[in-house]
Amino acid sequence: MPVKAKQKAAEPVAATQPAPEKSAPATGIQFEGLGNIVDSASKIVLKAANILEEEIARGIVAAKQIEGKLTDVQKLRGGNKEELLTRFRQDAHDVIDLLIDFTTIAVKNAGSLASRIINIRQGGTDGTDGSPQAEDPVQIPLIHAPKDMKAGEALEVPITLENDSKTDVKTIEFTNTALMDASNNQIAAAAITYTPNPLVLQPGSNGSVKIAIKVPDGAKPGSYTCFIQGKNVSNLKATLLVKVV
Incomplete structure (x- = not known):
């Protein structure tokens, strides 16, 4: 009997033992949730990259x-x-x-625009049946005055021409139209001169020409252009651009 009493007395002790406390929920953003957000964002970025590609x-x-x-x-x-x-x-x-x-x-x-070279190309024969060979497409480079000009100012623009022919001597006499801007203001063709004129090019050689531009007094501001060509060389053409301020 005393043994049984001790066993019954022991039961309440076991029942009164405090249950293990549950850990308090962490405050702020859960790391598990943040991982999901980052993963979703990565997928969105990857999908966007694929679309861009x-x-x-x-x-x-x-x-x-x-x-x-x-x-x-x-x-x-x-x-x-x-x-x-x-x-x-x-x-x-x-x-x-x-x-x-x-x-x-x-x-x-552009006819070697960067180095201001205007190539002269001449049609010939193809050497097979003697029929004429088609001429190269006409190249019209832009010659740009290196600085803005004012009324009354003068400027020289050097250009280089190359004779691609291996047999023919080229004699080029330069001519040009009047300079005109978008408002139909004009500068007479005589405002542009060439030295030398004509220019003689030996086969396979090149030569330089100075284009002298004299803006007359009273010229109105604007971007003026004119057409330059060789009288006796059909495919020698260029456009000259002069900005008057």
């Missing part, structure tokens, strides 16, 4: 289609291996590839 790809395809319509791509890319732009394109990415194509077109059509 697809749009760029579509743009490249569209640009290539336009390039094919506007130019003879294969002829352009098969140019002289010594040309700098042609050599650059061998390891270029698609986007750079397109930019180089259009840059090459601009350079070829």
Whole structure:
């Protein structure tokens, strides 16, 4: 009996033991929830990047289609291996590839504008059946006066011309139209002179000409342009731009 009493007395002690306290909920943002937010944001950014990449790809395809319509791509890319732009394109990415194509077109059509060289190209024979060879497309470079001019001022602009012919001597006599701006204000053609005029170019050689511009007193401000050509060279043409302030 005393043993049983002790066992019963022990039961309340066990029942009164305090239950383990639950940890208080953490305050602020739960780290688990933040992980989900970051993961979702990463997925959104990744999806946006994929969409952007697809749009760029579509743009490249569209640009290539336009390039094919506007130019003879294969002829352009098969140019002289010594040309700098042609050599650059061998390891270029698609986007750079397109930019180089259009840059090459601009350079070829500008008549070596950067160095102010106007090429003289003459049609000949193809050497096979004796039929005339088609002339190269006319190139009309822009000759820009290197600084703005005021009424009464004078300026000389040197240019270089190259005779591509290996056999013919070229004698070029320069002439030009009157200078005119967008408001139909004019400066007489006589305001432009050339030294020397005419210019004689031996086969395969080049020569320099100074274009003298004299803005008359009373000339109104504006951007004036005129057309320059060689009287006896049909495909020698250029546009002169003079800004009067």
